[in-house]
Amino acid sequence: MNATYIQQAIEEFKNNISLHVRHRTLARYTGLPVSDESQLFYLLLPFLNGEQWDGQLEESAITVGIVHASLNEHDKIDEKNATSKEQQLTVLAGDFYSGRYYEILARLGNIPLIRQLSEGIAIRCEHQIKIYESTHYTLEEWYQSISVKHTELIKRFYQVYQFEHYTTFMHTNLLLLQLQKELQQLQNGKPSNLFMKMGESVSNDEKLLELKVLEEINSLRRLLNEYLQSSTFLKDELKLYIQQQLV
């Protein structure tokens, strides 16, 4: 197993997600479902690491990808004006994907995963809506919200299938990757709404925010390296792949 093999597995997984939510009209106006490859990697990690994996588990993992895609569609909705046909259908694409994940899990009779994912979605929404609240949050609280957005559903998937030993890697790595992405946007002068809101935690001092986030990134990077070095169950090729993604 090398990086190419892993990348191919992720690509195939992404295609499978698309196939499960195929819809002619939605595809024409909203395109293919949006998936984050790092999240897909962590959904596949137990399989890549040789854990017992069958068709039903694969399909369950696909539903987690579908839920992410569903919520990603709703993240595309403009705050003020969603009157275009494309935006209207984007709302429906998210709802349709949401119905499809439920339909697949209902067919499999996988009630525990339905429960875990719906709990996870509710928590994720509670964190995502924070940027519209007037409450003052600390940077640590914002990091937690970013983490919930990117890791909660995968964490729930791990819980259902007793893959919790992967949670630490997943949690640390996905938060780290997301902070790197957000920081880059900030440095390019195009901060996300979330980062603009985070700025309030440091009195809107952009330089200070950059510094603090960089500190957090470095701390997460150290932590992840420690985990990778001390892990006895993760295959070396996977450790290498994770490290390569950081570069």
Added chain:
Amino acid sequence: MEKMKLKLLYTDLKSDIDIIEKELENALNSSSHLINDASLHLLQAGGKRIRPVFVLISAKFGNYDIDNIKNIAVPLELIHMASLVHDDVIDDSDLRRGRRTVKAQWNNRVAMYTGDFIFARALEYVTAIENKRVHQILAKTMVEICNGEVIQIEDKFRVDQNLKDYFRRIKRKTALLIESSCELGAVASGLDEKNIRHLRRYGYFVGMSYQIVDDILDFTASDKELGKPAGSDLLHGNITLPIFYLKDHPIIKQFIEKASTGKVVEEDRLAMLKVVRNSEAIKQSIALSNQYLRKALKEVEALPNHQMKKKLRDIALFIGKRKF
């Protein structure tokens, strides 16, 4: 007033409906104060709670246990509520039942997250039921409702559509969720297949009639009664039943053309309403709604003797006669 009349129809279910109402409040409870505010805003807007009522009544024909049945009744109402929150974003509606919508009160994103939160809570709630069939029916319904909405957007301002297109649309938009409410209540209470079928079909026919009446009222009720401007459906490009009978009328044709380019002024709206209200289209639409109601009543007749049969009949008749 209308809501009160409906409530009078199910006074003997009041204690169970109160349980549902309480459970709705619990289900919407969130650690986010913004979601709590938005949810409270929705709960306070009320609603007829017609879907939970159909679940309860259908379940009465089987082994009725409110502690079990509430796990179906509550999610169905939550799904309905969530879809309204998202619909208001799609339709860019600022008012619903005379109150500001979530998207108008806050913004589109808040509406998306609130809707997603409510959908999630609905599914979380229904997982208290382990019966795979229940989940399959509900999931299929959710997917089909979405398909219906996609079709509705595709059909907007499309004057060459036929009645079949309209029925296909309202089936998914409204009838399916009412049909599923009846079916799920029956399935969850362990009713036999034959009677599950009668209740499901009853729900479907009532649902079709309900939407046709809704579409009629959009033209005949006042702005105040509707809580939004009368004729809003056509203004947004939705060709509903009364318009099928008037598609060739010059004022209607002109209105649709203007609406499709966003050039309608108040004078146009009033002229369009006058044409529809004074036409035979309303009577013809009512006649079609009544046909569905007759079919619904036939399904009730086929059910075993039970005091709930009268209730099903009364609700069907109320739906046919409601004023808004």
